[in-house]
Amino acid sequence: MKGLQQFPPRDLERLSAYSDGRLPPSESEVIEARLREEPELRWALAELKATKQSISSLPGVSLPRNFTISLEMAGHKPRPPAYPVLRLATALATVAFTLLVGYDALILRQAGAPSAGEALRSVAPPGLDVQGTLAAVEAPMEEAAAQALGVGEVLGATSSAPSPFDAEAFEPTGTALEKLIAPYLEDGYAAQPTPLPEGTQAALPAQVPATQTSTPPATPTSTAAPPTPSPIPRIRTLLSGDGGASFLRVAEVALGVSAAAFAVLAVWARRHR
Amino acid sequence: MDEVALIHEAQRGGLEAFNRLVLEYQARAFNVAYRIMGDPDAAADVVQDAFVSAFRNIRAYRGGSFRAWVSRIVVNGCYDEFRRRKRRPAVSLEELTAEVDGADSDGSALLTSHEEQPEAAIERAELAEAIQGCLHGLPIEFRTVLVLVDVMDYDYGEVAHVTGKPLGTVKSRLARGRARVRDCLQGHRELLATVIRLEDEPMR
Numbered sequence: 001m002k003g004l005q006q007f008p009p010r011d012l013e014r015l016s017a018y019s020d021g022r023l024p025p026s027e028s029e030v031i032e033a034r035l036r037e038e039p040e041l042r043w044a045l046a047e048l049k050a051t052k053q054s055i056s057s058l059p060g061v062s063l064p065r066n067f068t069i070s071l072e073m074a075g076h077k078p079r080p081p082a083y084p085v086l087r088l089a090t091a092l093a094t095v096a097f098t099l100l101v102g103y104d105a106l107i108l109r110q111a112g113a114p115s116a117g118e119a120l121r122s123v124a125p126p127g128l129d130v131q132g133t134l135a136a137v138e139a140p141m142e143e144a145a146a147q148a149l150g151v152g153e154v155l156g157a158t159s160s161a162p163s164p165f166d167a168e169a170f171e172p173t174g175t176a177l178e179k180l181i182a183p184y185l186e187d188g189y190a191a192q193p194t195p196l197p198e199g200t201q202a203a204l205p206a207q208v209p210a211t212q213t214s215t216p217p218a219t220p221t222s223t224a225a226p227p228t229p230s231p232i233p234r235i236r237t238l239l240s241g242d243g244g245a246s247f248l249r250v251a252e253v254a255l256g257v258s259a260a261a262f263a264v265l266a267v268w269a270r271r272h273r
Numbered sequence: 274m275d276e277v278a279l280i281h282e283a284q285r286g287g288l289e290a291f292n293r294l295v296l297e298y299q300a301r302a303f304n305v306a307y308r309i310m311g312d313p314d315a316a317a318d319v320v321q322d323a324f325v326s327a328f329r330n331i332r333a334y335r336g337g338s339f340r341a342w343v344s345r346i347v348v349n350g351c352y353d354e355f356r357r358r359k360r361r362p363a364v365s366l367e368e369l370t371a372e373v374d375g376a377d378s379d380g381s382a383l384l385t386s387h388e389e390q391p392e393a394a395i396e397r398a399e400l401a402e403a404i405q406g407c408l409h410g411l412p413i414e415f416r417t418v419l420v421l422v423d424v425m426d427y428d429y430g431e432v433a434h435v436t437g438k439p440l441g442t443v444k445s446r447l448a449r450g451r452a453r454v455r456d457c458l459q460g461h462r463e464l465l466a467t468v469i470r471l472e473d474e475p476m477r
Binding site: 003004005007009012013015016017020022047048050051052054055056057058059060061063064065066067068069071073074075 | 288291292295296299300302303304307308313317320321324325328329397400401404405408419422423424426429444445447448449451452453454455456458459
């Protein structure tokens with residue numbers, strides 16, 4: 001008999017797969033038909049089966065040792081506990097960011113925003129008596145605001161203020177308030193009118209008189225309580241203006257970026273610890 | 274804990290869980306490496322490196338047969354070791370063959386039945402040496418397929434996954450490898466007959 005390697009490779013492959021039961025049924029039928037007629041093919045199949053049996057008879061080999069791996073083998077290095085620190089830093093930065101944004105939105109924006117009257121006047125159609133209506137609404141608000149600031153006595157001095165329905169005497173709320181509390185603020189803070197852009201003053205119609213001249217600045221009466229320094233003006237002074245606003249924006253951005261960066265680092269540290 | 278849970282734990286960095294998987298698969302991995310390498314020391318090195326590599330890359334495991342995944346790392350380790358030896362042949366092939374032939378008697382103990390007669394055990398050991406020698410004469414790609422299918426009883430699909438070759442290539446290598454081993458074993462027909470006879474007899 002010749003060697004198995006002299007058989008056509010295709011036949012050998014089919015016989016090998018057939019001996020493993022891995023030949024498709026259609027091909028198995030073909031091989032079985034040929035096996036019935038070709039003794040050499042039967043011989044080759046028997047040799048392949050015997051070879052497979054002998055290889056399968058190879059005994060298992062006992063282990064020379066265990067192959068479990070140690071921390072050093074796995075490349076584990078003790079890492080500093082970065083995750084708890086980063087988590088705390090993320091929380092602190094987030095809280096600080098939230099507080100700062102909240103302060104900015106509630107206090108500074110409120111103080112620096114145009115009054116409702118100004119906004120309404122700017123969009124009202126000509127001929128609508130906006131000023132009279134607004135004055136009726138804003139006068140009680142001024143009183144309430146003045147009382148809230150603890151300068152109720154000052155209201156006596158301003159009782160001679162124009163009637164709320166006197167449209168000519170209307171003032172924006174912010175300006176009137178600042179005049180009322182001007183003596184209690186830091187030097188020159190409230191008395192400083194907000195400068196208008198160049199050309200705006202000239203463009204203002206005559207129906208809106210210069211507010212600074214219509215009502216004299218209120219002065220505290222002799223019976224008024226001595227002024228109590230309030231922290232609000234100082235903070236406003238500190239944070240108002242371009243420098244203060246820029247400082248706030250920079251701080252907000254820095255805290256926001258820090259919170260995000262700490263969060264990313266904390267997630268990374270958690271995954272790699 | 275079942276295998277899937279152990280794998281998930283190991284993927285989260287659990288070394289203890291991974292070592293339990295090692296205990297489960299180390300015998301199979303070592304036998305594959307030993308039959309491919311023919312050298313117990315080299316096989317041990319390959320298996321150890323394979324398990325370290327498996328732990329470091331276990332996040333890349335995406336399901337399927339974990340046995341095939343581990344075997345693939347072991348087989349690739351064997352290929353790398355052979356390539357390394359080809360580049361720097363520190364030992365001649367004759368010496369290597371002599372080491373392989375003597376390995377079963379000193380390097381690693383073959384698992385034989387304690388109830389087997391001494392004469393039969395000797396014949397079986399001689400045939401094992403002959404078969405191992407014939408396997409070692411095959412190209413490593415053929416040898417790998419034969420070891421996985423005929424020694425370790427993997428199915429064709431697993432072997433295709435382990436070797437990274439198409440199913441047709443696996444079938445072809447298996448058939449040609451068997452034919453070569455059969456022709457190689459012609460010089461040991463008396464041993465072959467003894468083993469086949471012993472296989473057919475019930476274990477005493």
